Amino acid sequence: MAYLEIRDFRKNFGQCEVLKGVSLSVEQGEAVSVIGSSGSGKTTLLRCIDFLETPDSGEMVLEGETLFSADGRRARESELREKRLNFGLVFQSFHLFPQYTVRKNVTLAPSLLLNARAKAYGKSLTARGVRGSALRAAVKKFRADGRREIEEDAEALLKRTELSQKANNYPAELSGGQQQRVAIARALALKPKVLLFDEPTSALDPVLTGEVVKVLRALKEEGCTMIIVTHEMRFAEKVSDKVAFMADGAIEEIGAPAEIFGDPKSEKLKKFLTEPEETEERV
Amino acid sequence: MFAKIIGELCIGFLTTLEIFALTLVFALPLGLVVCFAATRKFAPVRYLTRGVIWIVRGTPLMLQLLIVCYGPGLMGLPPVREPMIAVIVAFSLNYACYFAEIYRGGIAAVSAGQWEAGKALGLSRGRIFMRIVFPQVIKRILPPMSNEVITLVKDTSLANTIAVAEIIRCARNLTGTYAVDIMIPLLYAGAFYLVFVGLLTVVFNRLEKKLRG
Ligand SMILES: Nc1ncnc2c1ncn2[C@@H]1O[C@H](COP(=O)(O)OP(=O)(O)O)[C@@H](O)[C@H]1O
Ligand SMILES: [Mg+2]
Numbered sequence: 001m002a003y004l005e006i007r008d009f010r011k012n013f014g015q016c017e018v019l020k021g022v023s024l025s026v027e028q029g030e031a032v033s034v035i036g037s038s039g040s041g042k043t044t045l046l047r048c049i050d051f052l053e054t055p056d057s058g059e060m061v062l063e064g065e066t067l068f069s070a071d072g073r074r075a076r077e078s079e080l081r082e083k084r085l086n087f088g089l090v091f092q093s094f095h096l097f098p099q100y101t102v103r104k105n106v107t108l109a110p111s112l113l114l115n116a117r118a119k120a121y122g123k124s125l126t127a128r129g130v131r132g133s134a135l136r137a138a139v140k141k142f143r144a145d146g147r148r149e150i151e152e153d154a155e156a157l158l159k160r161t162e163l164s165q166k167a168n169n170y171p172a173e174l175s176g177g178q179q180q181r182v183a184i185a186r187a188l189a190l191k192p193k194v195l196l197f198d199e200p201t202s203a204l205d206p207v208l209t210g211e212v213v214k215v216l217r218a219l220k221e222e223g224c225t226m227i228i229v230t231h232e233m234r235f236a237e238k239v240s241d242k243v244a245f246m247a248d249g250a251i252e253e254i255g256a257p258a259e260i261f262g263d264p265k266s267e268k269l270k271k272f273l274t275e276p277e278e279t280e281e282r283v
Numbered sequence: 284m285f286a287k288i289i290g291e292l293c294i295g296f297l298t299t300l301e302i303f304a305l306t307l308v309f310a311l312p313l314g315l316v317v318c319f320a321a322t323r324k325f326a327p328v329r330y331l332t333r334g335v336i337w338i339v340r341g342t343p344l345m346l347q348l349l350i351v352c353y354g355p356g357l358m359g360l361p362p363v364r365e366p367m368i369a370v371i372v373a374f375s376l377n378y379a380c381y382f383a384e385i386y387r388g389g390i391a392a393v394s395a396g397q398w399e400a401g402k403a404l405g406l407s408r409g410r411i412f413m414r415i416v417f418p419q420v421i422k423r424i425l426p427p428m429s430n431e432v433i434t435l436v437k438d439t440s441l442a443n444t445i446a447v448a449e450i451i452r453c454a455r456n457l458t459g460t461y462a463v464d465i466m467i468p469l470l471y472a473g474a475f476y477l478v479f480v481g482l483l484t485v486v487f488n489r490l491e492k493k494l495r496g
Pocket of ligand 1 (some may be wrong): 013018036037039042043045
């Protein structure tokens with residue numbers, strides 16, 4: 001079985017059938033590009049994977065563990081949060097937190113999660129009979145260690161995304177490319193198993209696209225597992241191991257970049273490749 | 284005599300400040316609660332809350348003050364002994380409803396993307412609200428809030444209708460005590476308001492600058 005298996009994802013919004021049974025398997029360290037025209041369901045697929053939408057049917061298995069199975073049961077919010085941490089989603093329009101510096105954008109979520117973990121750790125110690133000052137000292141050390149790790153990780157991530165100079169700047173002071181790199185660093189800070197990118201470059205001009213693509217390439221080389229929805233055909237062709245072409249809520253064709261771009265089979269793909277969309281969508 | 288009048292007015296102004304401060308302490312958080320209730324998915328709570336907001340904003344604060352003060356006694360309940368309590372209750376409720384509407388606008392203005400980004404990072408709704416959304420709301424609502432707060436400074440004078448000795452009531456009493464023209468202490472009282480509102484304006488301007496920068 002593949003590292004990540006998505007089986008028969010279906011999703012309706014009212015009468016509108018947006019995903020009509022999407023299956024996709026991704027191996028560890030693999031980069032899969034998803035291409036397809038606007039409205040074909042690419043964003044919805046990523047959102048379903050990241051538990052931001054609930055598929056009406058289908059299942060998802062990561063590392064042999066069933067993360068999602070449409071059985072009509074509504075998962076608890078805390079359960080969803082836990083599962084979401086397996087994935088890191090990077091949005092088309094960044095959605096950075098404007099009131100925080102670049103560094104804080106990256107460290108905020110890990111710090112908040114550390115608080116929760118420290119509380120749980122304290123409880124587990126109490127259950128084992130640790131009390132009083134020993135308990136407080138242990139929890140304090142847990143927090144301090146966690147804090148240090150978060151800060152070190154953040155510095156390393158900012159370096160990787162070439163943002164060390166901007167660590168103390170606010171998002172509004174950055175270019176689009178820098179903002180998107182912050183968003184990538186922010187997603188990486190939680191050490192997700194699979195990275196999901198929703199058109200990470202379509203809000204950027206070509207020069208800025210280049211710097212983001214560079215980061216994506218580096219991630220690929222480091223062995224990150226990624227699903228990248230993109231309009232950058234060159235990127236999809238050069239960097240990804242597999243390209244999936246989506247049309248009308250289904251994966252119409254999937255294969256190695258050379259097959260998809262060099263020898264497209266389906267009519268829809270041929271048409272898509274010869275008549276690229278004039279204007280890039282902004283959803 | 285001038286010093287004595289100013290001294291008495293100072294005492295009255297302390298009561299004014301007390302009403303002002305206590306109202307803010309209760310109404311600011313209560314407004315947030317009212318705002319959440321008014322935007323609940325669960326329709327009965329939503330409509331009930333919006334009905335309350337409608338009534339509170341649709342009737343004079345003076346009337347609400349009288350109802351809170353004398354209503355319980357008239358309905359056979361234990362009467363409100365301390366008019367100051369009635370003042371704080373009526374003012375807090377009234378201002379909470381105004382604040383709720385300001386919060387609502389501010390929260391709606393924060394893009395859905397901020398919630399999504401927080402969710403995608405595995406944060407709970409409460410955390411997202413407190414750490415990501417609310418700080419942005421504060422920045423946006425500061426101008427309308429400063430307006431309401433300044434209005435509150437002057438609304439405190441309504442408390443004199445139920446015999447709370449805030450500054451206006453003090454000023455009126457002084458005419459009897461010192462046999463001065465009624466206008467004199469009232470004009471002095473006006474100066475107290477002006478100075479205080481001036482200070483608040485400076486504070487709000489600073490805050491706005493700080494949050495923007
Ligand atoms: N929350 C929603 N409610 C209703 N319709 C939606 C919603 N999200 C997406 N859709 C519809 O689903 C279709 C696919 O959307 P999307 O997944 O964003 O496509 P893509 O990312 O490939 O452009 C579109 O027709 C869109 O209008
Ligand atoms: Mg999309």
